[in-house]
Amino acid sequence: MKVTLSALDTHESSFTPLVVIELAQDVKEETKEWLKSRIITKKKDGDDNDDFLTMAEQQFIIKHELENLRARDEKMIPGYPQAKLYPGKSLLRRLLTSGIVIQVFPLHDNEALKKLEDTWYTRFTIKYQPIDSIRGYFGETIALYFGFLEYFTFALIPMAVIGLPYYLFVWEDYDKYVIFASFNLIWSTVILEVWKRGCASMTYRWGTLVMKRQFEEPRPGYHGVLGINSVTGREEPLYPSYKRQLRIYLVSLPFVCLCLYFSLFVMMIYFDMENWALGLHENSGSEWTSILLYVPSIIYAIVIEIMNRLYRYAAEFLTSWENHRLESAYQNHLILKVLVFNFLNCFASLFYIAFVLRDMKLLRQSLATLLITSQILNQIVESLLPYWLQKKHHVQVKKKVQALKADIDATLYEQVVLEKEMGTYLGTFDDYLELFLQFGYVSLFSCVYPLAAAFAVLNNLTEVNSDALKMCRVFKRPFSEPSANIGVWQLAFETMSVISVVTNCALIGMSPQVNALFPDSKADLILIVVAVEHALLALKFILAFAIPDKPRHIQMKLARLEFESLEALKQQQMKLVAENLKEEWREGGKEKTP
């Protein structure tokens, strides 16, 4: 194993490595020299006031600069005639696709990481997370996720507390369930609105609330026939929109429908298994078979998790194949595909039990099994298993490095070798998705299983720690990414809370206690339930409209900012006019002198 640590900045006294570019083993010397020279030229153009920036921000800037290294007059990558280039083409992308550069990743700052871990998760006490430090180390997007996770957990506590006595005292009165469901519905609207305000306060503090949207360049994977972009006037690949539409409607849409159908098919198998287990239990009646009753649900929960993960890959492949020009369009199409499938996959069986079988006992049992199994699975697959593998690998690397006795800085070398083998964190998508499905389990059938919120709170208290462990020790450090809010997830959570109004009203209307109140006329009962449902939905929309998205003090500060920038603009224009006048006067003076 040949080791080269070509530190570009070795001539400088204090050298902190920030970002690693891993090259393939057999890259030609010529190519290395060219790449080095291009990076250095770029660097000289830039500013040098890095002292004001956090390490994460410096790494973000380096990433941005590397991605914007573009071909000028090069026709191909030096040393690799088959790797063609054209003016404006991103060099890094070409280097990555032709396998010359294997990966680019930012390095951990071990000292800062240790400090962060100490205040974050290593001591198992219940406390607020150090969101600002997380933001300093990982950037705004990840800090917002942890902020949301914490907020959401706190917001669930009242629901969990109110839900507990229903379990403890086996309350079955319909009026109590109605109260619980109504509380839940209002509460879920309020917490989502209040989150927006909290989020605005946080991102205002971080300076990303009024983020000026950058002009969006085409996403790296975008390909097509070279042509002139009518917006920028630059040469770039063009891909006709109708072709993309054809791919979406003729391939992606049928595929998604097929997957949905398959998911329903698996669900029917689960119900067959359930019936079989029930038959077995009734025939034998032994204790052993009563445990067997839970087995189909547990198997089904595991199958759901596997299907979700497989579908996720398929959705990513399809959305990438649809060849969207902008990263935002890609993300929107991916999220839509994944959300629809996951929603159906996770909740179809519960809907079927609730509204077709109308078996509330089975619903409660199935809901509990699904929720708890998926939570346990997630924590194991996401964090603990990779952490354990990681640790084993760590020991091996340490031994190897010690055996090497290299003359270069062994700690740095060890760190780079270790971190380059770590998995890549693929963004907050899966983490939010997990919370989204949890929110569904808690709110959709809350009036049947008030205990769900308590389980969710318990899960999230450990989830904070396992996610933190994942970020700090399992994955490569991700590049930080600024963001102003949780984006499309706000809409997803709000949609879920609208659907839960409908399901809860229907469940309450179906309960035998409520039905007993209207022995003669079922029609009257349904009308009343529908009226209440409409009133609740109207109330939700009015609440969402009436609660301002930004707290008053943030509004005031934004207004002050706007006012000051307008004033500054005015003064700048005044100065310009004054200077022009001075210039004119001077010119006039010169003309007179000779």
Added chain:
Amino acid sequence: MKVTLSALDTHESSFTPLVVIELAQDVKEETKEWLKSRIITKKKDGDDNDDFLTMAEQQFIIKHELENLRARDEKMIPGYPQAKLYPGKSLLRRLLTSGIVIQVFPLHDNEALKKLEDTWYTRFTIKYQPIDSIRGYFGETIALYFGFLEYFTFALIPMAVIGLPYYLFVWEDYDKYVIFASFNLIWSTVILEVWKRGCASMTYRWGTLVMKRQFEEPRPGYHGVLGINSVTGREEPLYPSYKRQLRIYLVSLPFVCLCLYFSLFVMMIYFDMENWALGLHENSGSEWTSILLYVPSIIYAIVIEIMNRLYRYAAEFLTSWENHRLESAYQNHLILKVLVFNFLNCFASLFYIAFVLRDMKLLRQSLATLLITSQILNQIVESLLPYWLQKKHHVQVKKKVQALKADIDATLYEQVVLEKEMGTYLGTFDDYLELFLQFGYVSLFSCVYPLAAAFAVLNNLTEVNSDALKMCRVFKRPFSEPSANIGVWQLAFETMSVISVVTNCALIGMSPQVNALFPDSKADLILIVVAVEHALLALKFILAFAIPDKPRHIQMKLARLEFESLEALKQQQMKLVAENLKEEWREGGKEKTP
């Protein structure tokens, strides 16, 4: 009657009068001189490139400048020691409140007006309106109203055409009504979304689509204790927010509720009258009493109109008394108050007939009478009556002016005297409100009375002309006002179309034909209706989400604009850096020379 036309610009050769400031008859000479000097100073500071601007834009700028004439070191208005001033206080507002200035209004441009009228409404042929010319003459806000009126009328035509055979062939099959209602619901969603796109195209052409929001100054009527505004750091009146909240919740809200209650009380009187007329008709059975059946509805329609107009004044007074700091907050509170009352006042009786009395024949009759009466009333009260009064007055003024034989320009003098007596156009609020209520009549009960759309189309074809007449001949020319869209009315129309989904589904579910299909189980029927309603609502939201708000070519142009402005910013910064370097080099050179 003393006549003075003090034209500030008499020393210039070509003088086009733009804006008139009407002073009270007994204003002191000293005050006039001071006001004149202040206006002239302001004018000298400004640019003089008025050639690029339309007359409406010039008038808008003059209005803006006049409103921004602020007190500097004056402690009071010269000649009026009781009219106190403090630094930053708007002079015009003070002059208006102390009765020194009676009004400020822009003058009509008779030549341009004649041209506009010729292409707009004087020839009674069906054609597109000259929206761009309207915009040039009256500004964007009014042009958008006429654009929306025209678009809405065209959009109603398919509904009117499909609705006609129901009347002609007396179709009563439930399935046909279902088809009509479903078409209506989808259609109303689509037209509202498509309007957004059309509106974006239009305002892009006018350059107001991406209007940079100006920093909002306090509205003229705002008062309070003098203090320092924490946003601007300027001295201005402050009014504590809790006091405003108290006024809203302790006075305005109870008052609105009282008005709503009174409106329902009047409705019950109407039903008593209706019963009385029905009784009379059944007793006598003559033809004379069959006409009498329509009288209660007509009287009720007139009473509704009167109540709406009275309530409008009360709402304006109350909202003004709530003392909102910003014009936008004032407008939102006013619109909310007026919309809630008008909705209940106009539609409560129809809801009562439809869902409590369940008398579809009466509903159809009542709907037709309310719709037609209110439309006829509106056209008379709004345009024709004022136009007739206006014309009479015009003749009198002409005679007077001719008798005067003044030495000054008689035409201009006549024009000013005529226009200052004209009514003031109070904005597009009432015009949109009328369309909003019409949309309610057409869509809320469309499956019961398919003919409503046809009446609406007929009304709007004449409404275009009577509104045009109103703008050109009845009211003073309004100051033009830029705007990017129809604002809160988009939301109001969308809300109405959501409510109409609910009412139409309920009406179809109640129809005897549908009920005959489910002779045994009313509960099943209701469940199916509710399911269909939910599906339609979901479809509406998905449609609203899926149809982009801006057409693709506008999106492209906006992207191009953004790209270019970012590129320009980059270049500007580069230039700045280069200049700094040059400066440094020069400084260095100087140091070396001596």
